[in-house]
Amino acid sequence: MKERIKELEAKIIEAKNAYYNTDHPIMSDQAFDTLVAELKELQPDNLLNKVIGSPIVKTEWKKAKHIIPMFSLDKCNLPEELTKWVNDTAPNERLCVCEKLDGLSLEVLFEKGNFVEAITRGDGEIGEAISPNAIKMRGVPKKLKSDFSGSLRGEIMMITSNHQKYFADKSNARNASSGIAKRLDGLGCEHLDVFFYQAIGDVDFKTEEEQFVWLRENGLQTPAFWFFDTVDEVNAHWRYYQDNVRDKLDYSIDGLVIRVSDMQKQMELGYGASKNPKWSIAMKFDKECKRSVIKDIIVQTGSSGRLTPVAIIEPVNLLGAMVERASLYNFAYINELGIDIGAEILITRSGDVIPRVMEVLNGTGSIFQPPDTCPECGSTPQMEGENLQCKNAECPAQIKGRILNWIAVLNLLEWGETLVSKLVENNLVSDIADLYTLSIDELANIERMGKKSAKKCYDILHTNMELDLPTFIGGLSIPLIGKSSVKLLVDHGIDTLDKIMAATVEEFENIVGMGPVRSQSLYNGLREKEELIMELLNNGVSIKDKVEGVLTGKSFCFTGTQVLKRAVLENIVLEKGGIVKNTCSKGTTYLVIADPNSTSTKATAAKKLGVTLITGEEFMQMAGENIEDYLEE
Numbered sequence: 001m002k003e004r005i006k007e008l009e010a011k012i013i014e015a016k017n018a019y020y021n022t023d024h025p026i027m028s029d030q031a032f033d034t035l036v037a038e039l040k041e042l043q044p045d046n047l048l049n050k051v052i053g054s055p056i057v058k059t060e061w062k063k064a065k066h067i068i069p070m071f072s073l074d075k076c077n078l079p080e081e082l083t084k085w086v087n088d089t090a091p092n093e094r095l096c097v098c099e100k101l102d103g104l105s106l107e108v109l110f111e112k113g114n115f116v117e118a119i120t121r122g123d124g125e126i127g128e129a130i131s132p133n134a135i136k137m138r139g140v141p142k143k144l145k146s147d148f149s150g151s152l153r154g155e156i157m158m159i160t161s162n163h164q165k166y167f168a169d170k171s172n173a174r175n176a177s178s179g180i181a182k183r184l185d186g187l188g189c190e191h192l193d194v195f196f197y198q199a200i201g202d203v204d205f206k207t208e209e210e211q212f213v214w215l216r217e218n219g220l221q222t223p224a225f226w227f228f229d230t231v232d233e234v235n236a237h238w239r240y241y242q243d244n245v246r247d248k249l250d251y252s253i254d255g256l257v258i259r260v261s262d263m264q265k266q267m268e269l270g271y272g273a274s275k276n277p278k279w280s281i282a283m284k285f286d287k288e289c290k291r292s293v294i295k296d297i298i299v300q301t302g303s304s305g306r307l308t309p310v311a312i313i314e315p316v317n318l319l320g321a322m323v324e325r326a327s328l329y330n331f332a333y334i335n336e337l338g339i340d341i342g343a344e345i346l347i348t349r350s351g352d353v354i355p356r357v358m359e360v361l362n363g364t365g366s367i368f369q370p371p372d373t374c375p376e377c378g379s380t381p382q383m384e385g386e387n388l389q390c391k392n393a394e395c396p397a398q399i400k401g402r403i404l405n406w407i408a409v410l411n412l413l414e415w416g417e418t419l420v421s422k423l424v425e426n427n428l429v430s431d432i433a434d435l436y437t438l439s440i441d442e443l444a445n446i447e448r449m450g451k452k453s454a455k456k457c458y459d460i461l462h463t464n465m466e467l468d469l470p471t472f473i474g475g476l477s478i479p480l481i482g483k484s485s486v487k488l489l490v491d492h493g494i495d496t497l498d499k500i501m502a503a504t505v506e507e508f509e510n511i512v513g514m515g516p517v518r519s520q521s522l523y524n525g526l527r528e529k530e531e532l533i534m535e536l537l538n539n540g541v542s543i544k545d546k547v548e549g550v551l552t553g554k555s556f557c558f559t560g561t562q563v564l565k566r567a568v569l570e571n572i573v574l575e576k577g578g579i580v581k582n583t584c585s586k587g588t589t590y591l592v593i594a595d596p597n598s599t600s601t602k603a604t605a606a607k608k609l610g611v612t613l614i615t616g617e618e619f620m621q622m623a624g625e626n627i628e629d630y631l632e633e
Contacts, residue, residue, distance in 0.1 A: 001042060004038075005039065005043055008035055008038060008039045008042070009039070009046070012035050012036060015031075015032050015035070031361070034290065034291060034346060038291075060184055061129060061182065062128070062129050063128060064126065066124070066127060067107075068200055069124050069275065070105055070127075070153065071124060071276055071277060073280055074272070074281050076281055076282075076284070079238070079239070082231060082281070083231050085281050086231040086258075089279070090260045090269070093262060093265060094227060094229055094262065095227065095228050095229075095234055095258055095259070095261060096207075096209065096212075096226075096258070097225065097226045097228060097237060097256050097257070097258050098197060098212075098223045098257050099224050099225075099253045099257070100254055100256055100257045100284075101251070101252070101253055102253055102254045103156050103157040103158075103195075103252070104155065104156040104174075104178050106120060106134065106153075106156050106194060107119045107151050107152070107153055107154075108140060108194070108196075109151055110148050110201075111149050112148075113143050113145075113148055113149075114144075115131075115141065115142045117129055117131050118130055120182070128182065130181060130182060132186055133181055134189075134194070136190050136192075137156065137189050137192040137193065138194070138221075139154075139193050139220065139221040141218075141219060141220070144218045144219075145217065145219055148199070148202065148218070150201010150202055150203070151200045152196050152198070152199055152215075153196065153197060153198035153199075153200070154198075155194065155195050155223075156178075156193075156194055157173070157194070158173040158177035158180075158191065158192055158251075159173070159250050161250055162192075163176055166188065166191050167180070172252075173252055194221065196215050196221065197222060197257075199214060206263055206264070207263060208225075208261040209227055211263075234256075234258060234283075237256075238256055241256065242285045255282050255283050256282075257281075257282050257283075258282075260280070266279040266280075289347065290323075291316075291344060291346060292313040292314045292315075293313065293343070293344050294312070294340070294342060294345060294357075295312050295313060295314060296311075297309055297310070297311055297312070297328065297339075297340075297341055297368050300375065301374050301376040301390055301398075302397065303397060303398060303401015303405065304401060305389050305390040305395060305397070305401075306387050306388070306389055307374065307375075307381055307387070307390060308327070308329070309328040309329075309330070309370075310325055310326070310328060311327075311339070311345070312324065312325055318347070318355060326347045326355040326356055326357050327357070328356075328357055329356070331370045333386070334367060335367055337357070337359065338360050338363045339360060339363075339367065339368055340364045341368065343360050343362065344361045344362040344363075345358075345360055345361060346359040371388075374395060376390070376397040377392050377396060377397075379391065399431070400417075400421060400424050402431065402432060402477040403423075403429065405475060406475040409474050409475035409483060410464055410471060411567065412461060412464065413460070414457045415457060415461070419446065419449070422447060423438075423446070428442060431535070432475070432476075432532070433535035436461070436462075436539035440458045441454075443457055465540050465541050466543075466544055467541065467544065469495060469496065469497065470483040470484075470486035470487045470490060470574075472497070472536075472541070473486045473500065473526075476525065476529050476532065476533070478521060478525030478526070478529065479525065480517065480518045480522075481521060481522050481525060484582050485513075485518060486500075487579070487580060488512075488513050488514060489511060489514075490546070490579075494511075495546050496546075497533075497543050500526065501526055501530075503523075508523060546577075548577045549575065550576050550622070550623060550624055551573055551576035551577050551578030552577035552578065553578075556578055556590050556592055557581040557583065557588050557591050557611075558570070558592045559591060559592070559602055561594050562594070563615075563616035563620065572620075572625055573623070584602065584605065584606045584609070584611055586610070588609070589611070589612065590612050590613070590614050591603070591606040591611050591612070591613050592614055592615070592618075592619045593613055593614075593615070594616070595615075598613075
């Protein structure tokens with residue numbers, strides 16, 4: 001154990017130095033957190049567990065001492081962990097929540113409203129004075145609107161679009177911002193942003209809310225922030241932000257920061273032995289990492305014909321679940337990381353998504369090679385970009401995938417994957433058109449099916465044979481083309497089967513949101529599926545005429561929690577002649593949202609575009625529908 005502790009100490013010190021003092025980190029945040037967690041488990045009182053940041057080992061910027069040390073935060077990963085922290089620390093207290101920005105920490109000093117100095121975090125006590133660079137960054141004013149004297153705490157960030165536009169050669173925005181912020185010539189600092197979250201000085205705030213309002217009133221950029229009265233509300237917001245918001249932001253965040261809002265309560269709670277504030281905690285997004293070893297690698301053929309490698313690993317517990325398999329994405333990813341059977345790896349699990357291999361900690365010196373044949377049909381696969389692809393259209397995996405896609409698009413609830421697999425295995429269907437030739441007796445003869453279940457499946461299939469154009473085309477398994485793509489065409493007048501079959505690639509491209517790749521895929525796919533389309537029509541499937549109804553001429557975008565499932569609401573729009581929008585943009589008539597008075601980013605943007613905000617109940621009234629009728633179903 002002593003040898004392992006020494007090894008961990010050396011790796012952590014090396015990684016900290018690279019992270020804080022260079023723009024070339026030697027490992028991911030997840031790999032670093034895994035090392036720290038292991039050290040804490042082996043030796044909880046190790047001094048490295050209490051050290052913040054990293055000493056400045058080599059710099060041409062002058063060193064500067066922080067007026068008040070820049071402490072780090074304790075962290076949690078799960079809702080139950082946050083619930084315990086709140087119950088143990090500050091039950092019944094109002095909670096402030098803000099984005100945890102993934103950037104470079106900065107302290108900016110002001111004297112009577114005038115900029116004085118900017119200091120990087122360093123080791124928390126001493127940092128680098130990068131004032132000439134900081135004053136060039138967007139969000140750092142030379143003079144505040146008030147006569148404030150004291151310290152502003154913030155984070156240097158590089159907006160994703162700026163990273164792609166100006167510094168695409170850098171591996172990621174965080175690394176780029178770290179290196180550019182410390183350049184002696186100051187080049188590129190004008191493309192950095194600073195977001196402030198704390199003011200310490202000659203101001204007296206009673207709550208975090210007052211503090212954030214003051215920051216905004218002084219024209220300063222802040223992370224997004226909210227206030228909640230219960231930990232359950234915070235946990236729900238964390239889950240929603242993780243699943244629906246963070247990936248759409250133009251900057252990087254890796255969690256949310258939760259603070260007790262009452263400043264007097266903060267003072268009473270004080271700081272812990274590791275100098276971490278007891279009144280604040282960072283709730284990381286749903287990602288935990290563990291070390292494991294790859295015992296085997298299997299290759300599976302997916303519904304699109306893509307051959308996907310999956311690692312069989314030594315079992316580890318991730319986020320409360322025992323994990324024995326991890327995704328390897330594709331063979332380009334295997335080559336990039338140097339993955340093979342026997343490698344020691346770092347794996348992560350996010351939400352309910354299959355765990356994936358993130359890094360190779362100790363490789364074998366060899367790389368796993370792709371198979372020569374498709375494991376499902378035995379044909380020779382081909383590399384297409386980063387992926388190995390089975391090109392045999394009669395491959396059972398692909399047949400099953402196309403049928404399952406059709407069933408999902410039509411929302412045929414009685415038809416499950418097990419039934420489809422048995423139909424394919426018994427050679428009863430080879431494409432989606434064959435579904436409509438099946439008899440009740442043929443379905444009943446499927447193992448464990450029975451006459452009653454067979455009739456239910458038959459009836460639901462045959463009572464859903466009149467389809468709108470987006471559903472019909474979206475169910476054909478044309479690469480990159482789903483219902484939403486076809487809705488774009490319908491909204492622009494390509495609203496019948498004849499029109500879509502006759503349209504050119506250029507006509508598709510002219511529609512905003514289609515693009516050249518999707519347009520070409522649609523054009524080629526329609527040619528390839530022409531015989532299948534005729535089979536479907538001959539077997540009784542029909543396409544509805546464009547509906548005229550009470551919602552004709554109106555378009556709707558749905559966001560957040562709704563009174564009914566979103567698919568149900570969208571179907572009501574289409575049935576009443578309206579248009580469904582996936583994103584709220586100029587020209588959208590209504591944004592359907594739980595609270596029309598919300599100040600969320602999406603709600604604020606919609607109001608600026610002139611979009612009317614309504615509740616789900618108001619939408620149902622507009623459509624002439626009764627919510628109770630749907631709830632009874």
